[in-house]
Amino acid sequence: MVDVARVLVDSPLPQLDRLFDYAVPTALIDQVAPGVRVKVPLRTAGRMVEAWVIETDEISEPPRPLSEVDAVVSPVAALPPELYALARRCADRAAGSASDILRLAVPKRMVRAEKAWLTADPPPAPVVSDEAVVWAGATLSVFPGLSDAVAAGERIAVDAPPRPSADLPVGAWAELLAAIAVEMLAAGRSAVLVVPDHRDQAQLLTVLATRVGEDAVVRDDARRSGPERYAAYLRLLAPSPCIVVGNRSTVYAPARDVGAVIIWDDGDPLLAEPLSPGVHARDAALVRQELEGSALVFSGHTRTTDVERLVQLGWVREIAAVRRTSPKVVLSADRDGQGRRVPSAAYAAAREALAEGPVLVQVARPGYAPVLTCADCRTPARCPHCAGPLRARRAGAVPECAWCGRTVPAWRCASCTGTRLRMVSSGSERTADELGRAFPNTRVIVSDGEHAVTTVDARPALVVATRGAEPIAEDGYRAVLLLDGDRMLLAEQLRIGESCLRWWSNAAALAAPGAPVHLVGVEGPLSRALASWTQPAYARAELAERAPLAMPPTVRVAVVEGTATAVAGAVDDLRAALPQLAHTGVLGPIATGDGAVRALIRFDYGAGRTVADVLRARVVAEALRGRRPAKDRAAPRTTLKVRLDVPELDL
Structure with a gap:
C-alpha cells in the first residue's frame, strides 16, 4: 500500500487547476493531512511549489511512479473542506481556478502569528447576555x-x-x-x-x-x-x-x-x-x-x-417592515429658469436647517474644478502630453493633468488655438468655497477621497461630501441637498440609474427623521422612485426594460479576450455546444489594440455550466499551446482571458 496525498498546486496556470497525486514519505505520514500546506516538486517547472493537501488515501499500486511530498510547510490545517468545496464551486461557475479564489480567501502565512496561536489556549465559547x-x-x-x-x-x-x-x-x-x-x-x-x-x-x-x-x-x-x-x-x-x-x-x-x-x-x-x-x-x-x-x-x-x-x-x-418609513424627499427644480446649481427652495431649506444642526451637501466629484474647457469654443481641455483631462486645484491655479499629473502653464486649444480656460464643473472644494461665501460664519467641512471624515457632531455646519464619503452626523442631518444629479446620470453605463439611486438613497438615509432631502435638477422615474421611496419598484421596471434587449442581469455575459485565433476558437466551441448563440448571443469580436480582440457572449442562466466548461477548456488548451520551449524563453505566449458575469456590455 502507498500513502497518497492529492494536492491542489498554488499556481496561476490554468492547466494546473486540478488535483495531483503525490506519494507521502514515511517520515511525513503523521504530518500530511487534509488542509495543510506542503511543498511538492513540479516536474514541468523543475522546482518546488506550495500546494494544499485536499485529501489523503491509500492505494495498492499507483498507475505510474509518483513524486514524493517534499516538506510540510505548516502543521495547521488552514484549508477546511468546506472552504475548498466553496472555492471549487465558485471557480467552476466563473470558468476560473480554485487556487485563485483560495489566494483571496486565505491570508498569507505569518510564522510568528501561527506559533502564538498554536501555543495559546483555544478561545472560549462567547456568552451573549x-x-x-x-x-x-x-x-x-x-x-x-x-x-x-x-x-x-x-x-x-x-x-x-x-x-x-x-x-x-x-x-x-x-x-x-x-x-x-x-x-x-x-x-x-x-x-x-x-x-x-x-x-x-x-x-x-x-x-x-x-x-x-x-x-x-x-x-x-x-x-x-x-x-x-x-x-x-x-x-x-x-x-x-x-x-x-x-x-x-x-x-x-x-x-x-x-x-x-x-x-x-x-x-x-x-x-x-x-x-x-x-x-x-x-x-x-x-x-x-x-x-x-x-x-x-x-x-x-x-x-x-x-x-x-x-x-x-x-x-x-x-x-417587509411592519411599518414603512421613508425620508422626506423634495424634488427641487430651478423654477426661476436661471440655471442655478442650488435652487431657492433648497437654499432656504439649508439656511433654516443650519439654525438647528449640520446640513449635508452631496456633490458628484472631488477637487476644485475637475473639468476645464476652452473658454472660446467649449472644447474639453486636454493634456498635450497624454491627452488626459485638465483640472484646476483652486481658482487661478495652473491647470494640471488628471492622468499624468503634469502642469500645463501654456495651454492652447487644439480646435481654435484659444488660450483661455473655463471651469465648467464644481468639485467638493469649489462647492465648499461657494457655500462658505453664501453662508458666512458657518463651519464648512469637506469629505472626499483626500479629506476623510467619518463623523461630525451636532453643531451647525455645512458638510460637502462626494458620493459614498458622507460622514455620519450625530442625531442625523437637519437637511440634505443632493446636487449634480443630472451630471451623475450622464455617465455611459448600463447601471448608472441604479447607481445614482443608491448614492442618493444612502445619503437621504443620513437625514434626521422629518428633515428635508432636496434632490436638485432630476426628473423622471428615478426622482419619483426616490421621492416615494419605492426602489424595488424601480428595479422591477429596469428588469422589464432589459429583458427584451437581453441585457444583464436578465442574462449572463462573458467577456473573451485574446488573439483573434484564440477568440474565434472559443466562439466556435460555444456555438457548437449551444446552437442558440449563433445569431444573437455573440457580440464582436472587435480589436482592442496590440493584436488582441474581444468578444461578448450573452447566454441564459441555464446554460451557465456549459458556457463555463467550454470556455475553461479553451483557456487550458490555449495555455498549453502557448507554452514556451525551455530553450526559447523569448517566444511569444498565446493567452486567452475569460471573465463571466460582467455587469456592463462594454466592447
Whole structure:
C-alpha cells in the first residue's frame, strides 16, 4: 500500500487547476493531512511549489511512479473542506481556478502569528447576555418573520430602515444587521457580515461592541497588517462560533457552523472582485448558501436588479417592515429658469436647517474644478502630453493633468488655438468655497477621497461630501441637498440609474427623521422612485426594460479576450455546444489594440455550466499551446482571458 496525498498546486496556470497525486514519505505520514500546506516538486517547472493537501488515501499500486511530498510547510490545517468545496464551486461557475479564489480567501502565512496561536489556549465559547438577546429580538420585531426565516436558513431580501440610530452614531441598518448576528451567536452559530468599505465596517463594529464581547467579533479586512489578518483567520478555525465583519473576501470566511451570511449594499462596486476569476461577493454568497444551508440576507437602502430578479423568481423571499418609513424627499427644480446649481427652495431649506444642526451637501466629484474647457469654443481641455483631462486645484491655479499629473502653464486649444480656460464643473472644494461665501460664519467641512471624515457632531455646519464619503452626523442631518444629479446620470453605463439611486438613497438615509432631502435638477422615474421611496419598484421596471434587449442581469455575459485565433476558437466551441448563440448571443469580436480582440457572449442562466466548461477548456488548451520551449524563453505566449458575469456590455 502507498500513502497518497492529492494536492491542489498554488499556481496561476490554468492547466494546473486540478488535483495531483503525490506519494507521502514515511517520515511525513503523521504530518500530511487534509488542509495543510506542503511543498511538492513540479516536474514541468523543475522546482518546488506550495500546494494544499485536499485529501489523503491509500492505494495498492499507483498507475505510474509518483513524486514524493517534499516538506510540510505548516502543521495547521488552514484549508477546511468546506472552504475548498466553496472555492471549487465558485471557480467552476466563473470558468476560473480554485487556487485563485483560495489566494483571496486565505491570508498569507505569518510564522510568528501561527506559533502564538498554536501555543495559546483555544478561545472560549462567547456568552451573549440576556439583555443583548432582548435587544436583538426587539430590533428584529420590526420585520415580522425575519428571525424565523433566518433560523430556518432562508434566502431573504430586507430593505433597511432609512434613518440614523437613536442611540449610536451609526445608521439604523447597522443595528438591524448586528441584531441578526447577535441572535445567531446566541443560538451557538456564527454569522458572516460582508460590507463594501471600512466606513460600513466601523458602524457594525460600533454596534457589536456594545452588545457582545470583543472575543466574539473577528474583524477581517485588508487594512490590517499581515500578522493581524492571519491571526484573525486562525481564530475562525477555532471550534467556538463568532461574528465575522469584513469586506468582499470575507464571504469565504471559514467560521464555525455559519448560520447566516449577510451582504450589505450589494450594488456597491467594491463588492465586485477585480482579481481573477472575478466572482462577486453576492454570487459567492449564493453558492455558499446552497452548499451549507445557512441563511442568506441581502439588505440595503435600495434593491439591485440582480437581487430583484431572484425575488421575482421566488429564489429570494422579500420581508417587509411592519411599518414603512421613508425620508422626506423634495424634488427641487430651478423654477426661476436661471440655471442655478442650488435652487431657492433648497437654499432656504439649508439656511433654516443650519439654525438647528449640520446640513449635508452631496456633490458628484472631488477637487476644485475637475473639468476645464476652452473658454472660446467649449472644447474639453486636454493634456498635450497624454491627452488626459485638465483640472484646476483652486481658482487661478495652473491647470494640471488628471492622468499624468503634469502642469500645463501654456495651454492652447487644439480646435481654435484659444488660450483661455473655463471651469465648467464644481468639485467638493469649489462647492465648499461657494457655500462658505453664501453662508458666512458657518463651519464648512469637506469629505472626499483626500479629506476623510467619518463623523461630525451636532453643531451647525455645512458638510460637502462626494458620493459614498458622507460622514455620519450625530442625531442625523437637519437637511440634505443632493446636487449634480443630472451630471451623475450622464455617465455611459448600463447601471448608472441604479447607481445614482443608491448614492442618493444612502445619503437621504443620513437625514434626521422629518428633515428635508432636496434632490436638485432630476426628473423622471428615478426622482419619483426616490421621492416615494419605492426602489424595488424601480428595479422591477429596469428588469422589464432589459429583458427584451437581453441585457444583464436578465442574462449572463462573458467577456473573451485574446488573439483573434484564440477568440474565434472559443466562439466556435460555444456555438457548437449551444446552437442558440449563433445569431444573437455573440457580440464582436472587435480589436482592442496590440493584436488582441474581444468578444461578448450573452447566454441564459441555464446554460451557465456549459458556457463555463467550454470556455475553461479553451483557456487550458490555449495555455498549453502557448507554452514556451525551455530553450526559447523569448517566444511569444498565446493567452486567452475569460471573465463571466460582467455587469456592463462594454466592447
